[in-house]
Amino acid sequence: MSPGSPAFALGYVSFVGVGRARSTRLMAFEGDDEPAATHGERRVRAPRAASRRAARLRTVQMQSDGDDDESRRSHPTEREGYDRMGRVVPYSKGRRTLLWILFSTAVLTASLWWMGRRRASGAPLVSLRAPRPRGVGSGEIRACPSGALNCVTTADSDDRIRDTAYAPPWAYPVGMSPDEAYRRVREVILHFPGRERAALILERPDRRYLYVEFQTPVLGFVDDVELRIDASSSPSQPGTVQYRSASRIGRSDRGANRARLALILQELRKQGFRPVTEAQR
Structure with a gap:
């Protein structure tokens, strides 16, 4: 087939057209700013993103021994x-x-x-101890501060806070000596049945006075509890247990002090103790 024959011209045009079409597809695949693929590499088009600028090409390295039909390394x-x-x-x-x-x-x-x-x-996980308040350990059962919601006492006579801070004293049985009542109260404190940790800080047997710190098991909040056993004024009348329980931190105790005192009284009831309001009936 000679160069000037019609068959040669038709074959040349077909060859050039196929070559240009492949070249156009390759340029459209690679993009204007990407280098051409080198030998042994294959371009993999990334998924189209919202912006053409964000679209990228991933190059997966191929290891080939010359065989174009070998599957790419995975x-x-x-x-x-x-x-x-x-x-x-x-x-x-x-x-x-x-x-x-x-x-x-x-x-x-x-x-x-x-x-x-x-x-x-028996120690709490966290200790949130506040300074010890003034007045505790003096041997006296003091009144609660005005407006206090975290304190319970038998000495409170303020009518404005009597409903929230006052509690009646406990009466021990007639015929029981004050010293015997003191020993029984002390024994209950040392074996406190609640979850709190009771630490006897000060005891004054001459005045039959106990000062105890109660600490919560988790956060380590400390409450101060004072108890004093008073003798009876008459042989026919029972003696009383005066007490005060107050929290060091927080404006309100959410009933913790009264609940603690109720547990102590629950154990003392087994030995004949009871509130004076019941003893007078």
């Missing part, structure tokens, strides 16, 4: 692995995650061990 290298989405990620990220998990586990284990030790010793 396994990670020695320093790579798969994540949960099936993507190839460096092992360094996995190691950081593993170290973080181990560190968190160690901290949690140490915290649980420390909490167990604190629980075993």
Whole structure:
């Protein structure tokens, strides 16, 4: 077939047209600002984003021995692995995650061990102690401050707060000596049945006076409790237990002081103690 023949011209036009079409498709695939694909590499188009500027091409490295039909490499290298989405990620990220998990586990284990030790010793997990108020330990049962909602006492005579702060004294059985009543009250305090931790700070047997600190098991709030056993004014009348219980922190105790005193009285009832309001009936 000679160069000037019609068949040669038709073949040349077909060859040039096919070449230009392939070149146009390749340029449209690569973009105007991307370099052409080199030997051994294959371009993979990323999903179209909202903006053409955000669209990118991923280059997946191919290892080929000259055979164009060999499938592209899909396994990670020695320093790579798969994540949960099936993507190839460096092992360094996995190691950081593993170290973080181990560190968190160690901290949690140490915290649980420390909490167990604190629980075993009876100490609260956190100690929110406030300074000891003035007047406690004096041997006297004082009135509560005006407007106080975190204090209960038998000495309160203020009518404005009598409904919230006042509580009647406890009467011990007729015929029981004040010293015997003092010993029984002290025994109940030392074996307090509630969850709080009772610490006997001061005892004055000559005045039959006890000063106790009660501490909550978790946050370590401290309440001050004072008790004094008074002798009877008449052999036919029972003696009384005067007391005061007040919180150091907070304006309101949410009934904690009265609940504590109720537990103490519950144990003393087994030995004949009762409120004076019941004894007078």
